[in-house]
Amino acid sequence: MIADKMVNLVKNSSAIRAMFEEGKIMAAKYGAENVYDFSLGNPNVPAPAEVKQAVYEELEKEDPVVLHGYMNNSGYEDVRGAIAASINKKFGTSFGEQNIIMTVGAAGGLNVILKTLLNPEDEVIVIAPYFGEYNSYVTNYDGKIVVVSPNTETFQPNLEELEQKITARTKAVIINSPNNPTGVVYSEDTIKKMADILRGKEKELGSDIYLISDEPYRELVYDGIEVPYLTKYYENAIIGYSYSKSLSLPGERIGYLVIPDEVSEAEDVIAAANVATRILGYVNAPSLMQKVVAKCLDAQVDVPFYNRNREALYNGLKELGFECIKPEGAFYLFVKSPVEDEKTFCAAAKKHNILIVPGSSFACPGYVRIAYCVSYETIMNSMPGFKALAEEFQVK
Amino acid sequence: MIADKMVNLVKNSSAIRAMFEEGKIMAAKYGAENVYDFSLGNPNVPAPAEVKQAVYEELEKEDPVVLHGYMNNSGYEDVRGAIAASINKKFGTSFGEQNIIMTVGAAGGLNVILKTLLNPEDEVIVIAPYFGEYNSYVTNYDGKIVVVSPNTETFQPNLEELEQKITARTKAVIINSPNNPTGVVYSEDTIKKMADILRGKEKELGSDIYLISDEPYRELVYDGIEVPYLTKYYENAIIGYSYSKSLSLPGERIGYLVIPDEVSEAEDVIAAANVATRILGYVNAPSLMQKVVAKCLDAQVDVPFYNRNREALYNGLKELGFECIKPEGAFYLFVKSPVEDEKTFCAAAKKHNILIVPGSSFACPGYVRIAYCVSYETIMNSMPGFKALAEEFQVK
Numbered sequence: 001m002i003a004d005k006m007v008n009l010v011k012n013s014s015a016i017r018a019m020f021e022e023g024k025i026m027a028a029k030y031g032a033e034n035v036y037d038f039s040l041g042n043p044n045v046p047a048p049a050e051v052k053q054a055v056y057e058e059l060e061k062e063d064p065v066v067l068h069g070y071m072n073n074s075g076y077e078d079v080r081g082a083i084a085a086s087i088n089k090k091f092g093t094s095f096g097e098q099n100i101i102m103t104v105g106a107a108g109g110l111n112v113i114l115k116t117l118l119n120p121e122d123e124v125i126v127i128a129p130y131f132g133e134y135n136s137y138v139t140n141y142d143g144k145i146v147v148v149s150p151n152t153e154t155f156q157p158n159l160e161e162l163e164q165k166i167t168a169r170t171k172a173v174i175i176n177s178p179n180n181p182t183g184v185v186y187s188e189d190t191i192k193k194m195a196d197i198l199r200g201k202e203k204e205l206g207s208d209i210y211l212i213s214d215e216p217y218r219e220l221v222y223d224g225i226e227v228p229y230l231t232k233y234y235e236n237a238i239i240g241y242s243y244s245k246s247l248s249l250p251g252e253r254i255g256y257l258v259i260p261d262e263v264s265e266a267e268d269v270i271a272a273a274n275v276a277t278r279i280l281g282y283v284n285a286p287s288l289m290q291k292v293v294a295k296c297l298d299a300q301v302d303v304p305f306y307n308r309n310r311e312a313l314y315n316g317l318k319e320l321g322f323e324c325i326k327p328e329g330a331f332y333l334f335v336k337s338p339v340e341d342e343k344t345f346c347a348a349a350k351k352h353n354i355l356i357v358p359g360s361s362f363a364c365p366g367y368v369r370i371a372y373c374v375s376y377e378t379i380m381n382s383m384p385g386f387k388a389l390a391e392e393f394q395v396k
Numbered sequence: 397m398i399a400d401k402m403v404n405l406v407k408n409s410s411a412i413r414a415m416f417e418e419g420k421i422m423a424a425k426y427g428a429e430n431v432y433d434f435s436l437g438n439p440n441v442p443a444p445a446e447v448k449q450a451v452y453e454e455l456e457k458e459d460p461v462v463l464h465g466y467m468n469n470s471g472y473e474d475v476r477g478a479i480a481a482s483i484n485k486k487f488g489t490s491f492g493e494q495n496i497i498m499t500v501g502a503a504g505g506l507n508v509i510l511k512t513l514l515n516p517e518d519e520v521i522v523i524a525p526y527f528g529e530y531n532s533y534v535t536n537y538d539g540k541i542v543v544v545s546p547n548t549e550t551f552q553p554n555l556e557e558l559e560q561k562i563t564a565r566t567k568a569v570i571i572n573s574p575n576n577p578t579g580v581v582y583s584e585d586t587i588k589k590m591a592d593i594l595r596g597k598e599k600e601l602g603s604d605i606y607l608i609s610d611e612p613y614r615e616l617v618y619d620g621i622e623v624p625y626l627t628k629y630y631e632n633a634i635i636g637y638s639y640s641k642s643l644s645l646p647g648e649r650i651g652y653l654v655i656p657d658e659v660s661e662a663e664d665v666i667a668a669a670n671v672a673t674r675i676l677g678y679v680n681a682p683s684l685m686q687k688v689v690a691k692c693l694d695a696q697v698d699v700p701f702y703n704r705n706r707e708a709l710y711n712g713l714k715e716l717g718f719e720c721i722k723p724e725g726a727f728y729l730f731v732k733s734p735v736e737d738e739k740t741f742c743a744a745a746k747k748h749n750i751l752i753v754p755g756s757s758f759a760c761p762g763y764v765r766i767a768y769c770v771s772y773e774t775i776m777n778s779m780p781g782f783k784a785l786a787e788e789f790q791v792k
Contacts, residue, residue: 001604001661003515003537006668013671017469046460055455064442068645073413104500104649104678111677119399136675141399208397249464251683253500253649265397272402275409279532281507282500286682287647 009136016040016132016357023355030353036382038370039355041180041331043248045301045373051247054295058288068287073278075102075256075285079294083256086297091229099260101273102285104253106216106242110137110174113212113238113257115276116269118143122171127157129334129364131180131214143171150364155184155325155334159193166201172210173198177227178217181362181369182334183310183327185221188228195234202236208264211237216255217330219246219300222307225328235262238269243293245331248301254289306331309372312379320386321396331373334359338393342368348392352385405532412436412528412753419751426749432778434766435751437576437727439644441697441769447643450691454684464683469674470666471498471652471681475690479652482693487625495656497669498681500649502612502638506533506570509608509634509653511672512665514539518567523553525730525760527576527610539567546760551580551721551730555589562597568606569594573623574613577758577765578730579706579723581617584624591630598632604660607633612651613726615642615696618703621724631658634665639689641727644697650685702727705768708775716783717792727769730755734789738764744788748781 002010016039023037058067074080080097087093103109118124120142126134128150138145146165151158157175175194177186186194198209213230218241221227230237242255259270277284284290313333314326323336337345342358342365349356349368359367372379390396398406412435419433454463470476476493483489499505514520516538522530524546534541542561547554553571571590573582582590594605609626614637617623626633638651655666673680680686709729710722719732733741738754738761745752745764755763768775786792 002512002664002668005515006512006671009671009675010664010667013667017674020466021468040466042466044461047464051464052455052460055451059448059451064448065440065644067647068443068447069647070416070436070438071647072417107677107679109677116398116402119401133675137677140675248461251463251465251467251680253679253682268398268406271406271409272398275402275405278413279405279529279536280676281503281505281533282678283503283649284647286649286685288684289682 016361019355019357026353033381034353036354036378036385038372038374039357041371041373043245043250043301043373044375045248045305047248048296048299048301050296050299051249051292054292055288057295058291062291067291071284071287073284074274075100076287076290079290082294082297087258091232093229093231095258095260098270099258101257101259101270101277102290103240103255103257103277104282104285105244105250105255106214106240107133107137108253108282108285109240109242109255109257110134110212110214111140111280112273112276112282113240114138114141114143115280116272117171117210121169123167123169125162125165125170125173127162127175129155129179129181129359129362129367130174131176132361132363134174146170147363152364155179155182156186156190157194159190159197162194163197163201166209168205168207170201170207170209172212174212174214176214178221178329180217180330181332181357181359182325183330183332184325185225185227185328191228191230191233198234198236208236210263212240213237214240216242216245220303220306220331221329222310223328227329231258231260231262236264238263246300247293247296249289252286252289254285254293306373309374309376309379312376313370313372316379316383317386320390322390331371333370333372335368335370337366337368338395340366342366345393349385349389352388354382354385354389412757415751415753422749429777430749432750432774432781434768434770435753437767437769438646439641439697439769440771441644441701443644444692444695444697446692446695447645447688450688451684453691454687458687463687467680467683469680470670471496472683472686475686478690478693483654487628489625489627491654491656494666495654497653497655497666497673498686499636499651499653499673500678500681501640501646501651502610502636503529503533504649504678504681505636505638505651505653506608506610507536507676508669508672508678509636510534510537510539511676512668513567513606517565519563519565521558521561521566521569523558523571525551525575525577525755525758525763526570527572528757528759530570542566543759548760551575551578552582552586553590555586555593558590559593559597562605564601564603566597566603566605568608570608570610572610574617574725576613576726577728577753577755578721579726579728580721581621581623581724587624587626587629594630594632604632606659608636609633610636612638612641616699616702616727617725618699618706619724623725627654627656627658632660634659642696643689643692645685648682648685650681650689702769705770705772705775708772709766709768712775712779713782716786718786727767729766729768730763731766733762733764734791736762738762741785741789745781745785748784750778750781
């Protein structure tokens with residue numbers, strides 16, 4: 001009796017989420033310390049102290065009717081103004097509060113902008129490997145996902161294929177950098193070339209192609225790498241940001257969209273995104289957390305903690321003979337499976353109580369994703385298991 | 397360049413919301429104390445002290461990684477268990493945590509259940525007058541709204557017409573009691589008769605008809621009125637609850653769905669609602685607020701405050717000669733417009749700095765909604781304006 005569309009969605013429900021649930025069951029069975037759950041991108045570093053401080057301040061100083069009440073569907077004006085100013089300071093942009101729409105995390109923001117833009121059958125291009133939930137977000141609005149196949153050498157986007165796959169029905173391209181699942185940061189060179197391609201195609205086809213940047217991992221970068229700010233390179237760029245990772249608040253569902261004035265028909269897009277926020281049932285981003293993040297614009301989680309994990313896991317697996325690119329951001333390692341069908345490898349890993357996600361969940365079979373937002377001990381204690389797997393699959 | 401569907405939605409964007417924005421502009425111009433803004437159902441009574449206390453306790457005692465982290469998409473198990481137990485205690489039901497799905501307010505919950513159930517062209521029956529946003533929630537999933545016309549004598553549902561309008565495509569009926577905009581509580585007699593009709597039609601048509609109860613106003617009732625708990629009267633009943641009004645937390649976006657085991661194919665419906673929560677981009681209801689409401693299950697806002705407003709406004713307007721039914725719940729008065737086109741009346745009211753919403757926003761023209769979640773002074777100070785309107789429109 002459920003909707004036809006939902007039947008398959010339930011059947012193929014997120015492998016990652018299923019593993020998350022399984023991990024909890026295994027932890028109860030074997031003891032949490034004996035299960036190496038690398039399945040979910042659930043930050044294990046606590047929110048910075050500023051978050052708690054900001055909650056206390058808001059509860060003490062702000063009128064509760066304002067603090068917990070309705071505001072404009074796009075969010076509190078003061079919060080949006082503070083965020084715009086902070087972006088402007090960091091990236092030399094010139095956004096105003098009207099360009100910011102507070103959202104229920106980045107997932108909420110992506111749904112809002114896709115609802116805003118997509119007509120049925122419109123095509124949305126994604127670059128493999130990519131976060132599998134984009135499929136659902138796009139089909140929610142009857143759009144069609146078009147996948148650019150992975151460049152497994154550098155995991156930078158395959159730009160030639162991107163150009164070939166743009167048609168008159170292409171409404172948007174979604175990119176995600178630092179990338180889930182590879183940890184790769186798309187370089188400035190990549191972004192410039194991509195912008196040129198999109199601009200050329202817009203001219204050729206007489207259409208608008210929106211470049212939607214899903215950026216929950218922007219602040220989680222290592223070795224001083226810079227993540228280009230998309231709106232500086234392309235007029236029709238829209239940013240979807242989230243505090244889930246930068247402030248370790250994934251459960252709180254707080255983020256924002258940036259819709260610059262330079263976007264084609266910006267006023268309509270902004271107005272429609274405001275309405276979409278309301279009618280999709282979000283109504284507005286959670287109010288207390290809006291006020292809190294506005295007070296934590298320069299706060300950040302303990303990135304060196306993730307960096308230590310990155311080094312330990314990357315070096316440990318490389319030494320064992322596994323192949324993988326060194327991530328520059330996020331908290332994922334994307335490792336080549338020693339067998340073609342990586343699901344076999346994931347199943348073998350589970351026997352060692354190691355939970356990792358098959359690359360086919362990201363349209364990149366033959367690889368596995370290892371989320372290292374876990375304790376350092378989990379990484380170190382998982383190494384004998386990985387060693388056994390290395391021997392079992394003769395990776396050297 | 398925005399989606400075709402969005403063009404009209406933006407054009408006809410919520411009259412209520414537009415008025416809310418206009419009210420803020422008028423308040424800045426004339427001074428807040430000189431604008432009588434009865435437009436929005438934004439609670440003006442602060443959240444009870446238990447809310448603040450619960451936030452403090454959670455921040456002090458709970459691991460921030462858990463408190464702000466991802467959990468099962470349906471919500472924390474302990475929170476869902478506590479809510480189920482609380483409902484069971486109040487209503488003699490026997491729900492478990494599996495029957496509760498935490499949602500981003502009632503609006504989020506309605507979207508989740510409609511996404512879960514609706515195939516394109518499925519019909520959803522609503523009873524006028526009704527909250528206009530249901531139109532968008534239903535069309536989000538390509539469903540069709542079927543409106544049962546208002547019974548303006550009692551504002552109980554017109555059950556004969558309901559029965560006539562049920563077809564083989566009827567997937568759900570949405571009811572809202574205490575009702576927005578009338579404040580009427582559907583009586584036990586109404587609910588029993590409605591359940592009989594639906595059950596009869598299910599048998600006749602060989603279909604399932606879900607009765608979705610949108611209940612944000614459940615706790616806001618006066619004179620000891622009881623609001624029947626739908627799942628006790630009808631097997632295919634699903635409850636959408638929100639803490640927006642009962643705890644004055646509308647901006648926080650926190651509520652839940654109850655999907656009883658008695659619902660047809662309950663397991664599938666529950667699983668699909670979990671997936672819908674994720675893919676609609678909610679991911680989960682805000683985490684801190686989940687924990688907070690679980691600690692405030694017996695807390696309540698200052699209902700006598702609203703009751704005092706209700707008496708003052710109802711008696712005041714009756715004395716001036718206006719016609720209206722005395723509300724038994726919620727915080728709205730639904731007043732007969734002294735002229736057929738109630739928009740004329742609303743426009744005249746605005747000249748007295750009184751903001752009220754035309755009944756046509758609720759599929760019930762000829763009436764106006766006055767939200768009395770305002771200060772007592774606002775009501776008293778608006779009376780000269782209403783008096784002038786009474787004279788202008790010769791209501792006596």
